[in-house]
Amino acid sequence: MSENLxxxxxxxxxxxxxxxxxxxxxxxxxxxxxxxxxRWTGSPPSPPDTTQQSR
Incomplete structure (x- = not known):
């Protein structure tokens, strides 16, 4: 097998x-x-993606 190296x-x-x-x-x-x-753009963080839970 070492012959193929x-x-x-x-x-x-x-x-x-x-x-x-x-x-x-x-x-x-x-x-x-x-x-x-x-950090440098200073844009506010995006709101979290929340969905309404069905009751």
């Missing part, structure tokens, strides 16, 4: 680690951007 064994985990890091950074940037935009 690629010759460059260290490149693949490094590539996957880089992709994971980039994805985490992008998600973090989007979350921070969303928080800052909501």
């Amino acid at each position: 690629p010759a460059i064994d260290g490149a693949r985990p490094r590539w996957r680690g880089l992709v994971t890091t980039v994805m985490l950074v992008l998600i973090s940037v989007m979350i921070v951007r969303d928080i800052l935009i909501r």
Whole structure:
């Protein structure tokens, strides 16, 4: 089974680690951007979506 492994064994985990890091950074940037935009716009929070309960 070890015959099927690629010759460059260290490149693949490094590539996957880089992709994971980039994805985490992008998600973090989007979350921070969303928080800052909501804080700086100063718009009042939207009212909660409530429905009338049937009696």
